[in-house]
Amino acid sequence: MKMGTTRITTMQMITLLSSTLIAVGIFTLPRTLAIEVGTPDLWICILIGGIFGYLSALIMVSLSLRFNRLTFFEFNKLIVGKWVGTILSVCFIGYALLIGSFEIRSMGELTQFYLLEETPISVILISMYWVAMYLLVGGINPIARLIELLTPICIIIFILVFALGFKVFEFNNLRPLLGLGAAPVLKGLTPTFLTFSGLEFLLVFIAMMQNPKDAKKVAFFGLAIPVSIYLFAVVVITGGLSVERMKHQKWPTFALIQEYEYEGILFERFESLFLVVWLIQMFTTYVVCQYVAAKGVSTLTRISYKKANYILLAAVYIICLVPKDLNELEKMGTIIGWTSFVFSFIVPGLLLLIALVRRLKQDGETKDET
Template identity: 30%
Template sequence: MSRQDVSSRTQTFSLWQQTSLITSTLIGVGILTLPRSTSAILYEAGWMSPVFGSVVAFVSVWMIAKLSQRFPGMTFIEYSAIVWGAKPHSRMGRWLSLPWIMAYLGFMYVSTAVVSRIFGEVVVTSVLLDTPLEVIIITMFLLAFILSLHELEVVARINELLLPMVLLPVLFIALASFQKADWNNLLPFFRASGSSLFRGAYEAIYSFSGYEIMLIFFAYARENKGKVKAGFYGIAITMVIYTLIVVAGIVVFGYEELQRVAWPTLELVKTTQVPGLILERLESAFLAVWVTAVFTTVANAYYAVIYGLRQLFNRGMAFQRILSAILFIPLYFVALWPQNTVEMFRISSYLGMYSLILNLGVPFLYLTILFLRGLGRTQKERNADG
């Protein structure tokens, strides 16, 4: 079935579903390492890192939303040819847009592999000590593969359902950890220099990476004007969660001790006690929630890649299912490419730089071209089934 032969369903993404897609994708593996990486640069002021990082993320998602508003009902894959071509569907436009499309899809693909590898490292070093890393990674990929067998509306509904199951426990853990807080660990407030603030914001960039999936999913928004609002809500919710986690880590351990811990948030959970000892091993419950958070990050990104390729080749659902099974195999080897944890974090740092360039540079370039050419105000909205 071709993409033009879609059914007549009219279900489109609500504001909450768009917000859920953004938030669920952003909250992932970064929540375990952010207290250590930010306090290594900003010391007591490490909590400022997600705040400043969220500003950069919102500027980017604002540009992505504005792009989508100019082409309602069209994804980045589709309107790229119009932006770069002399006329819609021109051959020149398709060829000129191809490098940008492949750069976007390639980044999402590699990020999916790296996030899965970090997830696997945490599980095999903290919980399932005798389980091979490969088994953990394959299990996560299988879940992402199963989701990619369905249409977009299923993705939106799953994110809508799982987001409260992630947010509420994480908020509870962050607030409960303040029982052992030493608030003097946040002093002095203004020790960090301007350059340190900039580097700290950059450190948080990769943790905020993932909202670029909306280059695909914004095409199915129910209200064209609500896209900026959804981006703001998604970034704001993530910023609050990340800031609370970093503050909790600093006030409980201090920034010096955080540098000696591989997964500081997990250690924070282990030191937290629920009143009445309702849960004696709180880290087990936290890891269950964290697995859900990582699943939405991996599955959403992988789906965006598969769906983007489906549109690039102008195919239907059968092609998407076959492609998702084929790309599953190289994704596994990409995830195992880093030889150790140090190399894995170094690759994550490179991806953070690439993410900053891609997510700020490409939307800005596209908006500039649209401004110069006066394009992108007459397209129609589309349904969420392809």
């Protein structure tokens, strides 16, 4: 494969980033925020979380552009040395695997609960792995093209399904505004860390862009799309169910969709359509996570990108089966959220500071992933 074919366009990068951030959080975030915040101010948490996410994205963009065409796995060694850089890279690979495992396990749980109740979850997971592998072995370009194709369709269906939810919407469920002050809102910022996990992959993908100078545009639009969608979802779900009902619903998103029904049109009930769309979103997020992990392994070792993908399948499968139930899966999500904060803000911030102090800046070229 020629080097020129491994570049992704600005639009592909925007859809790739936004698709990575729009995943299982659409199911888990409303309930988690309702429990943590306990007031109708859930939507404020998402806005603040999105602002902090954009600030961290600007840090990552500034860091990546100082080392043109070098990924995180390559330029961190130039900043902090070979050994510390290798440790950071290994931790980043583990983090990507953790997110990927969380997404595909959540995808398996949803599939089993709503579609294949009698099917063992291990069978569901293995089936998903091999479909993902078929896409992964082709490298970043097939992944980016597929996501570019699917993301607009998923967003349109999402907006349609939730807009129909206004049939049961009660504006009073969003009142009062800041009735208990700002303290509950601050408590609700932690769950947004998981929601925006995956933003750190900018540290890898900016090096693969055809025009890296558009990275700030990618950060803005790639984050604005999921923030808008999560904001829309939480507002509609809160208005349709109320905060108290959201606390006691396993999947508030589906609970809302099951509240309304439209007769005389192609779909009278929309939960199946919505489930298919968001299974696609979780699948693409898993694929991106696995790609990043495999790219890291191939960069650090002499193992090829394709072989790294097959090796990592075993690791993902084992991690997937660690949570015994949904409660443990939620704890896993909390761990991912805090780890995301480390890799999206603390690590890039420190690396950028060191690079500025040492006046480090270098051009390079990424290697062929195959």
